Amino acid sequence: MPAVHDRGGWPTDDSIDREEHEWADWERQTQSFRTVLDSKGFMNVDELRRGIESIDPAEYETSTYFERWSASIETMLVEKGVLTIKEIDDRAKALRDRWGYPS
Template structure:
């Protein structure tokens, strides 16, 4: 059984959905945050991929592309001691309290 990111040839009949979703600003920001962290030597693209590949398979399947990036960036930054899980928890909760939750 291949790892969850290793998708080549997995059985599916699903047609290719060519509709583009409207990018949310946080997605743009997350994409470029990764670039900035790379430029500063904090996190390279191979680490990004490794972080994505370490996502729990059920979450990998159900999350969107940049949700996976967010999870990976967090894994790497916490692992390197740049940020702690607790401070991310606290700040994320504060943002969600202020802005609301998906219904």
């Protein structure tokens, strides 16, 4: 059984959905945040991929593209001791308390 990211040839009858979603600001921000972290030596693009590949398969299947980036960036920053999970938990909660939770 191939790893969850190793998608070539997986059986599917799905046609290819060519509709583009509108990028949310947080997605643009996350994309460029990763580039800035790279420029400072905190994570290179291969580490981004390793972090994405280490996402729990169930989450990988159901998350969006930049949700996977967010998970990978977190894995790398925590692994390197740049941030702690507790710090991120607390700040994320504060942001959601402020901006609301999706219904």
